[in-house]
Amino acid sequence: MVDTPDPASAQEQTTTVQVTPTQRELLDEVLDKWSLHVLDTLCERPRRFNELRRAIPVVTQKSLTATLRRLERNGMVERVVISDRPVAVEYRITALGDTLQDLIDALLGWSGEHLPAVEDARARFDGED
Amino acid sequence: MVDTPDPASAQEQTTTVQVTPTQRELLDEVLDKWSLHVLDTLCERPRRFNELRRAIPVVTQKSLTATLRRLERNGMVERVVISDRPVAVEYRITALGDTLQDLIDALLGWSGEHLPAVEDARARFDGED
DNA sequence: CTACCTGGTCACCGAAGGGAACTTCAACGA
């Protein structure tokens, strides 16, 4: 009732490239709130777990753990056990994760550049609509 | 690869630019799962509400409405009432939203390019760890 | 010993998000 089974017009929006749902999922996993923070922080230099917590005070341990696991699973960061005796781990960005750095910088640059316009739009929307 | 270690300042690390929490919030509002879909779709051409639903079948009305409101509030899309008698609205991307298009394309391009590597990493993580 | 650090896990809980029905108004059809 909702879907229209017309395979003829199914490929009506073939813009430039084929974008698979899988690509979207990947972006979902990698571009979320904390991932951006973590990747951005780790791009500077490797960090210990609690070092990351201090660098990003607003994240909780649980969310940080989850984010690091997710990024590790996707090959963006690497979990390195530095010391056994006093257990110490270090997280560092991988070569694959590094390919994201330019994009993250671009995103942060964009948000900084257009923030005034966005705040203006928000004020208009909130106040006069 | 990493900037020269800075033992003197144990302060926050100001890499190149100051990134405010506000910028992160903006990216959170604009880069979420459905926003990427919607912006990408609207970049092609303006669409009606149900046209968007058909273009992005996996989104629910509720989420689509919420996404469009959020994007509208942030000045990314514009809600245009075309016809009053049979109520008809059209959503179109704004000039501000258009500044995101390059970034979105870059993100989709990145995900397409590195998807194999990511899937490889996932297989390694899931299977042998 | 106690206190505190590291690197987590666990149980609870409120908010966010999805599914599906319902709404309103207008048009179409027999």
Added chain:
DNA sequence: TCGTTGAAGTTCCCTTCGGTGACCAGGTAG
């Protein structure tokens, strides 16, 4: 005329997600 369809949502319900704080195991500093 009544029923159905379509547009553009809204409302309710329920599940899931993410945050909070507690807790744990092992080391180590006082």
